[in-house]
Amino acid sequence: MPEAALPFDEAERLLSLTRSGLLEGRANRRIKGVTELATRALKRPMAAVSLVTADKQVLRGAIRMPTAPTPRAHSFCAHAILQPDRPLIVENAQEDRRFANYPQVTDPKFRLRFYAGMPLRLPDGHAAGVLCALDQVPGTLSDFQIAILRELAETVEDIFAEQAPAAGERLTLLQELRRAASAGDFTLQWQPIARARDLQVHGHEALVRWTRPGGVPARPDDFIPLAERSGLIGRIDRAVLWAACTEMASLPDERRLSVNVSARWFGLARPRLPGLIAQVLASTGLSPDRLTIELTERVIVDNPDRALWELRDLKAIGVRLALDDFGTGYSSLSYLEAYPFDIVKLDKTFVRGLGANERSEAVVKAVIRLGHDLGMMLCAEGVETERQLEFLRIHDCDLVQGYLLGRPGRIRP
Numbered sequence: 566m567p568e569a570a571l572p573f574d575e576a577e578r579l580l581s582l583t584r585s586g587l588l589e590g591r592a593n594r595r596i597k598g599v600t601e602l603a604t605r606a607l608k609r610p611m612a613a614v615s616l617v618t619a620d621k622q623v624l625r626g627a628i629r630m631p632t633a634p635t636p637r638a639h640s641f642c643a644h645a646i647l648q649p650d651r652p653l654i655v656e657n658a659q660e661d662r663r664f665a666n667y668p669q670v671t672d673p674k675f676r677l678r679f680y681a682g683m684p685l686r687l688p689d690g691h692a693a694g695v696l697c698a699l700d701q702v703p704g705t706l707s708d709f710q711i712a713i714l715r716e717l718a719e720t721v722e723d724i725f726a727e728q729a730p731a732a733g734e735r736l737t738l739l740q741e742l743r744r745a746a747s748a749g750d751f752t753l754q755w756q757p758i759a760r761a762r763d764l765q766v767h768g769h770e771a772l773v774r775w776t777r778p779g780g781v782p783a784r785p786d787d788f789i790p791l792a793e794r795s796g797l798i799g800r801i802d803r804a805v806l807w808a809a810c811t812e813m814a815s816l817p818d819e820r821r822l823s824v825n826v827s828a829r830w831f832g833l834a835r836p837r838l839p840g841l842i843a844q845v846l847a848s849t850g851l852s853p854d855r856l857t858i859e860l861t862e863r864v865i866v867d868n869p870d871r872a873l874w875e876l877r878d879l880k881a882i883g884v885r886l887a888l889d890d891f892g893t894g895y896s897s898l899s900y901l902e903a904y905p906f907d908i909v910k911l912d913k914t915f916v917r918g919l920g921a922n923e924r925s926e927a928v929v930k931a932v933i934r935l936g937h938d939l940g941m942m943l944c945a946e947g948v949e950t951e952r953q954l955e956f957l958r959i960h961d962c963d964l965v966q967g968y969l970l971g972r973p974g975r976i977r978p
Contacts, residue, residue, distance in 0.1 A: 569643040572692060574794065579619055581691040587616055587725060588623065595724050599696070599717050602629050606713045607681070607706065609698040610688055615642040616694040623694075630699070631675075639667045642695040645682035649692050650796030650829055652714055655680040657703035679704045681711075688726045690794035692738055696721050728749075738796060740778055740869065742788055746800040751775050754806055755975035758823065758930040758944060758966045762959050767964055768821030768857070771809035772973050773801060798827040806845050812976065814851040817849035819857045823887060828863040831875050839878045846882070853883030857908065860890050865900055880905050887944070892928065901932075905924060909936045913947020913967070917923055920952040930960050939962070 572578055572628030575782060582588065585685065596614050603612040613627035622642050637643050647654035651865065657678050658664040669677040682697035689771055702801045706764035755769040775783045792798040813822045831836040846853055852880040858879060865872045874887060888900060892915050901909060911929060929945070936943045944958050948967030957965060 569640070570636045570647060572647060573893050574691060578691040581687050582693050584617065585687055585693065585725065585728070587625075587693060587728065588618065591723055593625075593728055596721060597628075598626075599720055599724075600628050603696065603698050603714070603717050604863065606717070607698045609681075609700045611699040612697065613699075614694060614696050614746040615640070615682075617642050617646055617692070639669065641680045642682055642721065643698060645693040645695045645697070648683050648829075649684045649686060649794060651801055652681055652683045652706075652711060653695075653863070654706060654711075658936060659703075673686055676701045677701050681714060683708050683714045683798075685718055685721050685725065686795055687722075691893040692794070693725065708739060738777075738783070739791060742775075742791060742797060744790040745772065745775055746792070746797045746804075748937055749804045751804055751808075753812065755822075755976040756973040757971045758821075758964050759957070759970050761954070761962045761965045764965075764970065765935065766820065766915060768823060768855075769813075769865065769976055770825075770859070770966065771805060773805045778927050779789075793827060798829055802826045802830070802843065807849075808842065810845050810849040810851045810856065810978055812898045812900065813855065814849040816976070818850075819855065821857060823857040823859050824860045825889065827862060831864045831872055836875055836878065838875075839882060842884060843882055846884075854885070857926075858884040858888045859910070862891070862900060865904060865946070874906055882884070888944075891932065898932070901935055901941065906941060907966070908942045908944055910944045910946050910966075911962075916945050916947045916953055916957075916967070917949075920950075921954045926956065928964075931955075933960055 592599065600614060601881060604610060611629045613630050614625040615622040618639065619636065622631055622637060622638050622640040623629060623634050633969060641655065642651070643895050644663065655661055655664060656682060658667070658670045664670055669675045677699055678818055679700040680697060682695035684695055685693050687693045696714065698714070752774045754772045756772055756775050757766050758768045758770060759765060760767050773785070775788055777783050789798070792801055804825070805951040809822055809824050813820065816927060826838065841860070842856070846856065879886060885907040886905060887910055888904075888906045890912045891930050893914040900906075909932065911932060915929050916927045919929065935942045939944045942963040944966060945953075946965035946966050948957070948965045948969045950969065954969060
C-alpha cells in the first residue's frame with residue numbers, strides 16, 4: 566500500500582519536533598494518565614501517544630501496545646497528522662486499502678482493526694504526533710466520544726507546552742490566537758475589486774484582521790499560517806464568513822463579496838462547508854450569486870477526485886468559485902479545464918513582472934486566453950502601477966485588484 570504523503574511543512578515540523586525535546590528521555594507520567602483515561606472513556610483496550618519522526622513513530626504512555634518503534638511506512642499516525650484539525654477514524658483496517666497490508670493488521674498476534682487518532686500540535690502549531698485509541702474489533706466513535714478524544718488531545722498538548730523549551734513569541738501568539746478564535750475577536754477590512762476597462766467597483770474581498778492584546782496588530786502572514794497548522798483556521802473562516810455576509814447584506818446595492826476559505830474544509834468525512842454557506846446565506850438574506858468563495862489549488866492537490874464533487878456541491882448552492890493565487894505552488898492549466906471555477910485570480914508574482922519580464926507577460930496572456938475560452942473571468946492581483954493596468958487592459962483581463970485601486974479598509978455604503 567502507498568505510504569502516507571508528507572505534510573506540506575514537513576521540514577519545519579521535524580525541526581520543531583526535534584527542538585521540543587519530546588523525543589529525549591522518558592515520557593511524562595501525566596501522558597500515561599491521559600492514555601489510561603482514553604481507554605476507559607473510549608472503551609478501547611489500547612491507547613498511546615505517538616510521535617512521528619522522519620522514519621518511524623515512537624510511542625509514549627502506551628497501554629497494552631508493543632513499545633518498539635514502528636516504521637513510518639506502516640504508521641497509521643503518519644496519515645493522521647495530515648489532517649491536524651480532525652481525527653482519523655479507521656473503522657475496519659482489514660477492509661481499508663490504505664492499511665489492509667500493514668503488519669499490525671495482518672499479524673495474527675495483533676490483528677489491529679479499529680484506529681482513532683487525534684493529531685497533537687506543538688506550541689508553534691506543527692504536528693508532533695497523535696493521541697490514538699486502538700482495538701482488535703472493528704467499530705467507530707460517537708460524536709460525544711470524538712469530543713472526548715479531542716479534549717484529551719488538548720490536555721496532551723498542554724503537557725507538551727510545559728515540557729518544551731520556551732517557545733517565546735510563537736507560543737504566546739498561538740495562545741492569544743486560540744483565545745481570539747474562541748471569542749471571535751477578529752475584524753474585517755475590504756479590498757476593492759474593479760473592472761479593468763473602467764475601474765468601476767465590481768466587488769470587495771473580505772480580509773481578516775486581528776489585533777493582539779495590548780493593541781498590537783498581528784500580521785496576517787504570521788497568524789494565518791499558524792491558524793492553518795494549529796487547526797484554528799476553521800473557526801476563523803466561519804467567523805469571517807458570517808461577518809462578511811452580514812455586513813454586505815446590509816448595504817443598499819448589489820455589490821459582490823469574496824471570502825477566502827481554507828483547504829482544511831475539504832476532504833472531511835462529512836462535508837460541512839456547503840451546509841455552513843447555505844445557513845449563512847439563509848440567515849443573512851444575501852443572494853448566493855453575490856458571494857464568491859476563493860480557494861487555492863491545495864484543495865485540488867490533496868484529493869483531486871473528492872475536490873471535484875465537493876466543488877460541484879458548492880456550485881449547486883449558487884455561489885461562484887474563484888481559484889486564488891494561480892501561478893504559485895502546484896498550479897496547473899489542467900485545473901481550469903477540469904474544475905468548475907468561475908474566476909481565476911492571477912498571482913501578484915506574475916503581475917509584478919508585467920512590462921518588465923517577457924515570461925510573466927507570456928504566462929498572463931496565455932492564462933487570460935484559456936480562461937476566456939473556458940468561460941471564466943480573469944482577475945489580476947497585486948496591481949500597483951499604471952503600466953501593469955494598461956497591459957491587462959490591452960489583453961482583456963476582466964478584473965483587477967491591488968494598491969493602485971485602493972488599500973484594504975472599511976467598506977463605504
